[in-house]
Amino acid sequence: MYSHLSDSQKEILNYDAGCVVVKACPGSGKTYSVAARMSKLLAQKKFRHKGIAALSFTNVACEEIADKLIVDFDVKQKIGYPHFLGTLDSFINQYIFMPYGHLVMGCKQRPELVGEPYSTWSINRYERDPHQYFDKTTFDLNDNLIMIAPHQAFHFKWIYLNKSGEINGNIQNIINSKNDLFKVGYANQSDANYIALKILQKYPLVAQNIANQFEYFIIDEAQDTNDIQMGIIDALNNSGAGNFMLIGDRDQSIFEWNNARPELFDEKYNQWGKIELNENRRSSENICRFINFLSSFDRIKAVTKSIATYDYVPSIVGYKPEKKKRGTQNWIVTPEESKSSFDKIMCLFCATCEENGIEINKDNVAILYRGQSKSQFLGVQRDKFEFSSNPWLPNNYHVKDIVKGKHLYENGEFKEGYRLLEKGIIEAINKPKNNTFYCTNSFIQLLIDNNGIKEHRDNLFELIELMPTTKKKTLNEWINETNTLFSKFKIKFQIEIDNGNIQIDELFGNNMNHGDVHPFYFGTVHSAKGKTFEAVLLLLGKKAGMNYVNMLSRDFSTLKPAYQEELRIVYVGMTRPRKVLMLAVPEDDVNEWKTKLN
Numbered sequence: 001m002y003s004h005l006s007d008s009q010k011e012i013l014n015y016d017a018g019c020v021v022v023k024a025c026p027g028s029g030k031t032y033s034v035a036a037r038m039s040k041l042l043a044q045k046k047f048r049h050k051g052i053a054a055l056s057f058t059n060v061a062c063e064e065i066a067d068k069l070i071v072d073f074d075v076k077q078k079i080g081y082p083h084f085l086g087t088l089d090s091f092i093n094q095y096i097f098m099p100y101g102h103l104v105m106g107c108k109q110r111p112e113l114v115g116e117p118y119s120t121w122s123i124n125r126y127e128r129d130p131h132q133y134f135d136k137t138t139f140d141l142n143d144n145l146i147m148i149a150p151h152q153a154f155h156f157k158w159i160y161l162n163k164s165g166e167i168n169g170n171i172q173n174i175i176n177s178k179n180d181l182f183k184v185g186y187a188n189q190s191d192a193n194y195i196a197l198k199i200l201q202k203y204p205l206v207a208q209n210i211a212n213q214f215e216y217f218i219i220d221e222a223q224d225t226n227d228i229q230m231g232i233i234d235a236l237n238n239s240g241a242g243n244f245m246l247i248g249d250r251d252q253s254i255f256e257w258n259n260a261r262p263e264l265f266d267e268k269y270n271q272w273g274k275i276e277l278n279e280n281r282r283s284s285e286n287i288c289r290f291i292n293f294l295s296s297f298d299r300i301k302a303v304t305k306s307i308a309t310y311d312y313v314p315s316i317v318g319y320k321p322e323k324k325k326r327g328t329q330n331w332i333v334t335p336e337e338s339k340s341s342f343d344k345i346m347c348l349f350c351a352t353c354e355e356n357g358i359e360i361n362k363d364n365v366a367i368l369y370r371g372q373s374k375s376q377f378l379g380v381q382r383d384k385f386e387f388s389s390n391p392w393l394p395n396n397y398h399v400k401d402i403v404k405g406k407h408l409y410e411n412g413e414f415k416e417g418y419r420l421l422e423k424g425i426i427e428a429i430n431k432p433k434n435n436t437f438y439c440t441n442s443f444i445q446l447l448i449d450n451n452g453i454k455e456h457r458d459n460l461f462e463l464i465e466l467m468p469t470t471k472k473k474t475l476n477e478w479i480n481e482t483n484t485l486f487s488k489f490k491i492k493f494q495i496e497i498d499n500g501n502i503q504i505d506e507l508f509g510n511n512m513n514h515g516d517v518h519p520f521y522f523g524t525v526h527s528a529k530g531k532t533f534e535a536v537l538l539l540l541g542k543k544a545g546m547n548y549v550n551m552l553s554r555d556f557s558t559l560k561p562a563y564q565e566e567l568r569i570v571y572v573g574m575t576r577p578r579k580v581l582m583l584a585v586p587e588d589d590v591n592e593w594k595t596k597l598n
C-alpha cells in the first residue's frame with residue numbers, strides 16, 4: 001500500500017517519535033502523507049487511552065484527511081476516541097476552552113462562542129457602543145487588544161497609545177467591554193484560543209491532562225498557525241506531549257487577517273527535526289518553472305509522468321483597468337471598455353481550455369481573483385469580501401443570519417441553516433421591543449422549556465416555509481418579497497439596498513455545491529486553497545498601495561508583511577492548475593510580469 005510513496009514521503013510515513021517539521025511544496029502530497037502516516041500508526045499500534053490528534057485549519061482540509069484515509073489507505077475504522085480529527089479551533093474548544101473557560105473568564109456557566117463562524121454578533125445598543133466590536137477584536141500574547149476585522153469596521157482610527165502613552169480611550173472602552181462580556185460567558189473564536197492559552201499557563205495540571213490524552217499530534221497546514229495557537233502547541237509540548245509533526249508550506253500562508261505568521265513555522269523548522277518535500281505531483285514542469293520565482297524552494301520538480309511534460313506554457317495577458325483622469329470625473333477607460341477587455345480574455349481562456357481538450361465545468365476550470373480587489377470582472381457587481389460593500393446594517397445583523405440560514409437550508413445544510421434561522425428569527429421578533437436583545441443559547445432553551453419543543457419548532461417552521469427561495473435571487477429581490485409576505489406578522493427586514501444588488505448564491509455559495517451562476521469555478525484565491533483544477537485563469541487587479549509591479553521589482557525579503565502575503569496569495573492561485581495557467585494583469589504591467597516570470 002505504501003510502495004508508491006516517494007522517499008521523502010516515506011520519511012513522514014515512518015516517523016516515530018519526537019518533534020519534526022515537514023516543509024512541503026505545492027502539490028507534494030502533504031495531506032496524502034499525513035493520511036499515510038495515520039493509517040500506518042492505526043494499523044500497527046494499540047491505542048487504548050492515548051490517541052492521535054490530527055488537526056488542520058478548515059473543516060474542508062479535515063474532511064480531505066478523513067477521505068484519503070478511507071479511499072487511499074483503506075482505513076475502515078471511524079476516527080473517534082481516543083483519537084481526534086478536526087480543526088485546531090475545534091480541538092481547543094473541546095479540550096480546553098469549553099470545559100475550563102469559566103476558570104479564567106469568571107463566568108458562572110460554560111462559555112458560549114459568538115460571532116463568525118457561529119453566529120452574527122448583534123449587540124449594538126447605541127451609536128458608539130463598544131459592545132459592537134466584540135466580534136471584531138481579541139487579545140494578543142501580550143494581552144493587547146488587536147483588530148480581527150478591517151480597520152473600516154471601526155468608527156475611530158486605531159492608534160493604540162495616545163501621545164501621553166495611555167491607551168486610546170476608544171480602545172480602552174472596548175477592552176472594558178470585552179472583559180464585561182467575558183464575565184457573562186461570551187467569547188469569539190480568537191478569544192477562545194487566547195483564553196485557552198491562559199488556562200494552560202495558569203493551570204499546569206490541565207495542560208498535563210490534555211498532553212496525556214494523545215500519543216501523537218499531527219498538524220497539517222501548519223504555516224497558518226498564529227502566535228496564540230503556537231503558544232498552545234508549546235504549552236502542550238512542555239507538559240509532556242512529545243510527538244508533534246507540523247506539516248505545511250510557508251509560501252502558501254495567506255491567513256494573515258487571522259494573524260497567521262509563517263515565521264512561526266520557520267522557527268520550528270529551524271529548531272525541530274526536518275523533512276522536505278519538493279516534488280510536485282499536481283502540475284506540469286512548465287508551471288513549476290513559472291512559479292519557482294515566488295517559492296522558497298530552490299527548485300520544485302514536476303514528477304507525475306502524465307502531467308510533467310505537458311507542453312502548455314503559462315501565459316500572461318493584459319486587460320484595461322477602469323481609469324479616470326486625475327482629479328476629474330472623466331473616464332480614460334470606461335467601465336464598459338474595461339469589462340469588454342475582460343470578456344476578450346475570458347474568450348481566449350475558454351478557447352485555450354477547448355484547444356487543450358479540457359471540458360469547462362466547475363471541477364476542471366477555475367477563474368480566481370483576489371479577495372479584496374474590486375471585482376468588476378465578469379459583471380459581478382460587488383466583491384462579497386469588500387467591507388465598503390457590506391449590505392448589513394447595524395442593529396439588523398440578524399437579517400444576515402436569516403438570509404444565510406435560508407440559503408444553507410435550501411442547499412442541504414439543514415442543521416447549520418436551522419441554527420442560524422432560529423437565532424435570526426428570534427432576534428427579529430425581539431429586537432423591535434428591546435434593541436439590546438441578543439439571542440443566546442440559554443434564551444432558546446428557555447423558550448423551549450416554556451413552550452415545548454413542538455410548538456417552538458412549529459412556529460419557526462411556519463416562518464421558514466413562508467420565506468421565498470433564495471435561489472437565483474438578488475438580496476434586494478429576496479428582502480422585498482419576504483417583507484411583503486411577513487408584513488402580516490409586523491416583521492420587516494432592513495438592509496443597505498445600495499449594496500443589495502448581489503445574487504444570494506454569490507454571497508454565500510461555496511461555488512462547488514450551490515450557485516450555478518457560472519459554468520466554471522469562480523471564486524477568490526482563498527476559497528480555492530488546497531484545490532486542483534485542470535486550467536486556471538488568475539485575475540490580478542491593481543489597487544492603490546498594492547502595486548504588483550512595485551512588489552515584483554523589490555527583493556521579497558525586504559517587502560512589508562502585507563506585500564509578502566499578497567505575493568503568497570498570487571502563488572497559491574498559480575499553483576492550482578495541472579495543465580493550463582493564464583494570468584490576467586493590467587496591460588501596463590504585462591512586460592514586468594513577463595520579465596519576472598519567464
Ligand SMILES: Nc1ncnc2c1ncn2[C@@H]1O[C@H](COP(=O)(O)OP(=O)(O)OP(=O)(O)O)[C@@H](O)[C@H]1O
Nearest residue numbers: 004005006025026027028029030031032281530531
Ligand atoms: N505518492 C503518491 N502517489 C500517488 N498519488 C499521490 C502521491 N502523493 C500525492 N499524491 C496525489 O497528489 C495530489 C496532490 O496531493 P495533496 O493534495 O495532498 O497535495 P498538497 O501538498 O496538499 O497540495 P497543496 O498544498 O498545493 O494544496 C493528490 O491528488 C494526491 O492524492
